[in-house]
Amino acid sequence: MTETIVTPERPLVVEEGDVKPGFIGQSVPRKEDKRLVQGEGVFFDDMKRHEMGFVHFVRSPYAHARIGSVDVSKALELDGVYGTLTGDEVAILTDPFFELSTPPGAHIKDYALAVGRVRHVGDPVAAVVARTRELARDAAELVEVDYEPLPLVLDGEEALKDKVVLHEDAGSNTVWSGVFDWGDFDAALAEADHVVRIDRLHFDRFSSTPLECAGCLVEYNRGTGQWTIHGNHQMPGVGAIWMAPALRVGIDKLRFVSQDIGGGFGNKITLHPQFTVCCLLARKLNRPVQWTEWRTDQHTANTHGNERTFLDVTVPVKADGTMLGFSVRAIDDCGAFPRYEPLGCIIWAQVTPGCYRWRSMRVDFTQVCTNKSPVAPNRGYSRMQHLWLTERIVDIVAGELGLDPIEVRKRNYVKHEEFPYETPNGCIYDSGDYARCLDIALELIGYDSLEERRRDAEARGKLFGIGIGSTLDSGTNNFGQSMILNPELQFSGNNEVATVKLDIFGEVVVTLGTVPQGQGHETTTAQVVAEILGCTPDDVNVRAGHDSYWNSTAGFSGTYASQFAVTGLGAVKGATEKLAGEMKQLAAAVFGCSPDDIELAESHARIKGNPEAALPFMALGAILNANNAGLPPELDITLNVRHVYRPPFEKPDLERKYGNLTLTYATQIHACALEVDPDTGVYEIVDYAAVDDCGKRIHPQIVEGQVHGATAQALGAATHEIFTYDEEGNLLTPNFYDYHVPHALDMPPMKNGYIESESPFTALGAKGMGEGGGAGIHAVCAALQNALGRRGEGPIVWRSCNPYQSVWELMQNPGETRKLVSVESR
Amino acid sequence: MLLREVEYARPASVQEALRLLGEHDGARALAGGQTLINVMKARVASPDVLVDLHDLQELRGIELGADGTLDLGAMTTYADVIDSAEVRARPILAEVCAQIADVQVRNRGTIGGNVCSNDPTNHLPPLLVAIGATMTILGADGERSVPAADFFLGVYMTAAGPGELLTKISVPPGKHDGFASVPIGRDGTCIVNVAASLNGEARLAIGCVDAVPVLVKLEATDEEAIRQAVHAANLDPPADVHASADYRRHLAQVLSVRAVAQARKGS
Amino acid sequence: MDPVSRKTITVDVNGEGFEREVDARRLLIHFIRDDLDLTGSHIGCDTGNCGACSVLVDGVLVKSCMMLAIQADGARIETVEGLAQDGELNALQQSFSDHHALQCGYCTPGMLMSATALLRQNGSPSDEEIRRGIQGNICRCTGYVNIVEAIRAASE
Ligand SMILES: Cc1cc2nc3c(=O)[nH]c(=O)nc-3n(C[C@H](O)[C@H](O)[C@H](O)COP(=O)(O)OP(=O)(O)OC[C@H]3O[C@@H](n4cnc5c(N)ncnc54)[C@H](O)[C@@H]3O)c2cc1C
Ligand code: FES
């Protein structure tokens, strides 16, 4: 393999928004860093409690089996074992977690441990608690489970036939199905000059695999009946909604606490089964219990991203390359349980036409269960799969009709002047300039010199390819979209909370409802607060982490779905403005003037134009909190304010499946150049550009970090990261040997560019951007297609993950995949 | 993580190590631990007694003999090999050791452990077979030498039997060696690797295609002859999640040609 | 010495001596984190791939999940907790912060130890050498771009 010297280029900021003097828009030092670089972060596994016990799960070696009996007696005999929990106990002590789906999915019974049947390898059937981690595992090996293996189904399409049914109560493997029909697809077909058909595309299973696995330390308070869960659940608000009814307790009995979390990427949203087991054990054994998930467990039995097969893709195209839309049959494989599903059956609709002006779309969507690990909302949740479809459509159509993929994109992109743009299903794309982002990406990657580089690569015996990925990161969910799936569900809108107070010594203290996992919330919060209060970020104390017993949590609190910059900071801004108002009122009362005469600056409240008349924050805090005699009784302030940010959403029109499903749309346009070794299929990304537009960047460095990370994950998913199963349902990539995530040497040199199209819909003009849209996956697929296609009749890149062998096979037999595509020209 | 219970001993001499290995049925030598600890974490294997070879000075050290033969103690780490001035006498050794895993693994993993674990995807088994190394094995019955080509018996099985130790790997002089591989990513596990040596006779050893490295002797070293010879070896490689048997067979040919090309240049 | 299943070991960690009885089966990382309560070193895998547990043992960079605690008897161990002096970040730590080389911070302690080992051996590494120096450390958040920059800047 060639050794490229990797020189990351300095990011190119093509267009600075008008940076106001102040802190917003500045890359101030991250508040989180000081503790983290010293190893002084507190992650769940760092916590200890007197006499705590360690939990180890007994997991199924079968993908599908009836459970005859579970005998824990030998385990209990082992010295140092504190106790066990089995599925039978769980079935008595808890109710199944509620299901979001309409029937058949609604009838699925999902318990914290397997009851009666295991449905994937790694499905937990029992749990053991012991004095040490090692002993817990020893004891788990002594639990005797009698299994009666059942036939299994691993493939989504096969599962549809219901020959093997996972959930008897549901009677079918189908969780949810529905048809979405927007615009007039038949008319579009009639109008088309060409109709391009793609029989099959497949988005593979992978996951962002956060470096820290899941886990918790659970304490039970017998006196109050409350559990404290120190864990890394990234959406505890929703976790509690799942767990409390199952445990048959009120929601306030569950206290979720976290400080630092080692990455989440959506994979820590569906931890309610394991956490419920720990709650039951803490109560049963009357001692704190601690569960650490190991890497192999995470890969085999925690969560994967949704796997999706697209069938019968039909694309009407005009002679000039204008595409009118598409129709598709999508089969989404959610694994053994729909733990957060079937939300994935609608989330994609946030970006129905991708970046394009397509007006007619017909999507027949079905989600099924298979005997594989359940899925979770993995970074780019459900949109990534769908955007990959839109990007494959563009490149395959371009390839088949002999069009330039760049020109086709520009012709079909939503145009700058069309924003805010309403999609055929009622989503409002807030702002952006896709064509400009593409131009910048091409400039960064040196598009002009491509032919030269192609010749150079060919001279070295390599095939050269370039590809574009254009995606949207839709942020700030309207949970009303869940009602499109199930009208009975009582979820809509969204919210997030922040409380800001001025404490007795004048400290500004902020509490967030979010659950950060590395996104720098403490820092960006401090920037916003400092700017409003007229102090510095250093003066702002943002509490690290999350505690649902702080009065700063709401139904949708958490960190997910690219929304902190909008919802989190929206809440922070609202609360801080309220606090600023109260501080002015207090100062006005002291000075005997009007609050309008007061300004906040340099950590003082002072009379405008008279800097001598100034009260330091400390005085304000002290007066109200500790020295308040004589204050006017009508001064109704607390200097401790709470604000709930609620985005302006309507409930969708359920009949038409129509409505605004997300508030903001950040843009990612990536360009990838790669070289393929025609003799081996080995390829190397030799140049890479990522252009991002997430509106106002509060902290450019953090934005850049998110872009780098999302790109690395996408490149991993495109090249090697794939969860493959054998015929017995064993995961073949359960560790970082076989599941090869990018190492430092794998990452190509990366060039970054930005524009800032401020969102008209958000308080700060910012957009959520943490997930990225998987642009890297699309860019790699397109670049491979481009490289392999140079040989004339090129193969069709029809899967999202293309390891070396796949590329070699594509080259060996291009005809095989060419059969997937046909063109009807009129 | 979380190993089964195990006993641990750290002998101060090779004789003591042999005694410990002989006395306990379930005893296993512990070298760098970069394979064994992993296997124990997975509880795939659970020796009763670990005999840590760390303190055995007899198993360390690199010597370059007057005739150009390199003697490398079994406990020599990859990092030792990479840093050694003597090893430059056979440059391919350091070059390949530098391709193994990462800094941490190279700091602890040993050449003896690499060959004794005989993981079919490891780097050193095919290399040592190709360059005609000799392995010295010490047991209760004394010492014997085994050519590398006869050392590897099966997956995780070598001529160093239970109760025995590999003490030394001897490498004859030579410069015309090559090594080519397709790993997963830039530095992951090898999908196929091939070592070539053109010192005197032309030898290829192909890894990852069988339980043991497949030795192919070449009559000629033009591309067609190499492909023919590899083809004639009738490889029957395993299929796994990374590669089908066909793909491995194909890579074996391509990489053989490349390894020979490198060897021809002199590494 | 006959085989033992438990033993009292002494180690020097970041200049402080510790004496503890350990099971022979205890991995060094569990010993450091659970027994010594030095929780800066992390665990990110169960196969020795991720490097989150990297520490220096007698000056040599190792993955502490690939060693038994009992093997470290008598050793001098350096962990992330020993990098800062009197609460002052060292140049590498400061550079990681300045260059936003960490997001969740979970890989960071191991990454810092690998970078420390690298810079001790090679005062002015090239980018390729930096990438080789941290190839055994997985980061899922940053794509390594800023980590490489931070190490380069700290070496200058
Ligand atoms: C993340 C990671 C990636 C890796 N990637 C690669 C790679 O790409 N290529 C590669 O080649 N290797 C790779 N390895 C494996 C590594 O090279 C190991 O170091 C090597 O396989 C075993 O050497 P060791 O000294 O660690 O032996 P140990 O693990 O201690 O022992 C391995 C086996 O050999 C036996 N043994 C060891 N020494 C002797 C002796 N002197 N006499 C008799 N028996 C003995 C032991 O009893 C044991 O059964 C990787 C390891 C890790 C953790
Ligand atoms: S925990 Fe040690 S390498 Fe991953």
Ligand code: FES
């Ligand atoms: S910063 Fe999160 S894993 Fe590296």
